Amino acid sequence: MxxxxxxxxxxxxxxxxxxxxxxxxxxxxxxxxxxxxxxxxxxxxxxxxxxxxxxxxxxxxxxxxxxxxxxLVLRDSVAAGEIARASDGIPAGLEESFVDAVIRQARFNETVPGVIELYTVLCAESLTEDHPGKAYFTDRYQRLRESYARRFRALAEEGRLREGVDPARAAATLIAVWDGIQTQWLMAPENIDMAGCLRDYLDLVVLPG
Amino acid sequence: MxxxxxxxxxxxxxxxxxxxxxxxxxxxxxxxxxxxxxxxxxxxxxxxxxxxxxxxxxxxxxxxxxxxxxxLVLRDSVAAGEIARASDGIPAGLEESFVDAVIRQARFNETVPGVIELYTVLCAESLTEDHPGKAYFTDRYQRLRESYARRFRALAEEGRLREGVDPARAAATLIAVWDGIQTQWLMAPENIDMAGCLRDYLDLVVLPG
Missing domain, CATH: 1.10.10.60 (Homeodomain-like)
Incomplete structure (x- = not known):
């Protein structure tokens, strides 16, 4: 702290x-x-x-x-620090790191189950009526989708996004895989390979450089 | 009712x-x-x-x-009825319907936001200490992963699973995409195409028949 x-x-x-x-x-x-x-x-x-x-x-x-x-601000600084830097601060020409950064972050997340549980529980709870975290999560997802969509568009410009993949939908889907697999991992950590599932998805949409 | x-x-x-x-x-x-x-x-x-x-x-x-x-039992009978039937009751040789059934269910879910919200909120809440829904959700996910993995293995035997895709991990990932995209849809229904994202994922892993 x-x-x-x-x-x-x-x-x-x-x-x-x-x-x-x-x-x-x-x-x-x-x-x-x-x-x-x-x-x-x-x-x-x-x-x-x-x-x-x-x-x-x-x-x-x-x-x-x-x-x-x-x-929630603390949670961001602890858990999202790496991926935020990886996603926003990469110099042009180093897009390869986006995929690697997602996997690195997922592996890091496996070491902080309490942080992942907090995020998962509060995110879903924020959907309930008059929850004070609603704006935080809604804004966060909007920003995250835009940020990932930019990364996928950059990959598309290099010819590295699989044909037919829509950058905006891939951004939403990547976030969905990540959130959803975290929930399953929290329930059954011995059965779920979080980083493996994210790697599988990214291997499907991003072509080798 | x-x-x-x-x-x-x-x-x-x-x-x-x-x-x-x-x-x-x-x-x-x-x-x-x-x-x-x-x-x-x-x-x-x-x-x-x-x-x-x-x-x-x-x-x-x-x-x-x-x-x-x-x-939760009511929720299953309303929301999961279609997909359960589609997934468990399909005669051999009609695996195409698995993909179609997922999309049909996703489109149906768009008509019952209250049911989706209940599921999303209670599922995450069940991760908290001593929650009475914990066993229900843990068991449900285990069964769902096994059911979907069977479908993907059947597709693999027909040569219709993309090379390199692991049926068990694809099963967990499909559920993850579904859960995660529902959360985003509940927050911003006008920005998220649930069925579209599921279709995109299935098009990546399942080859045309």
Missing amino acids: GSNPDGKTAKRGPYAKSRLRRESIVTAAHQVFAAHGYRGGSLQDVADKVGMSQTSLLHYFPSKSELLLAV | GSNPDGKTAKRGPYAKSRLRRESIVTAAHQVFAAHGYRGGSLQDVADKVGMSQTSLLHYFPSKSELLLAV
Whole structure:
């Protein structure tokens, strides 16, 4: 928690202690929401985990929904850091790395089941009425589809997208494979090869360079 | 609710009224759990919807978890009826219908967003600790993977599975595409072509007959 995946450390300053406290609350909330969902997990559970009163916790996060959004931001920084960099920051001519980056990220995800469970549970829960995570997930999927569609269009321009494959639909399908296989892996990790299924799909749509 | 998808009507008899009451409770619970999840939806919400007291409701379903299982059985009979028949009951030599049946089911699903939402929300929620739907979903996925793998192996024997495609992994991937694309469709129905994405995937792995 004290360092981001890109190696930057947390800022030092007069609010360092308060910042550490916030981080420990968010980490605890991450665990509680992953285990019980947002609706099933209580602020009291989170407060118990960090050893503070619920009143003190509310000093840092005035509402459960604000705490949820902080958890989702943390989740992005931990789990999506690699793929975001791979997808957005690749110099032209290195598109090969898109496929490799997806597989790398999938293998990384196998090491953080709690993060994957949180994402899967909250994403589906955000479909329910008046859920505070709805806009976060809807926007995230829209951006992700656009980002992957750009990668597939770039591959198409190089003649490396299989004929007949539509970049926008392939983007939505890649995300679908990823999400869906994570759910199955969470249920039966010994039976499901997440990275293998993603590799299979990408091998079907992306031709060798 | 009074008739199953295969046209059989509910049994008549001395318990017909009680049976109808049970059915109306399960239908109401279906709506409540789809809108709020299992943990977020209360028995009181269900009782209010059918206009009975919570005590009366508990006469029919002694616990919320028993009501959940009844909802899941209902869900299967409504939404999975077509594909189950298509997948299990096809005479040898008619494997073409497997692909068509998946697409038909996907198009049908577009007409019942509430059923799809219920499934998506409860499936992910079942990953959380001590959820009463866990065994249902884990078993269901195991059976579904085996059923689809059989179909793909049959296609492979006819030389209609693309070379290099593993039937078991293709089965898990097909389910993943289906689940994942449903989630995206629930978030942005105007942007997502569920049946189109499934058709794209099946066109990649199944060769024309």
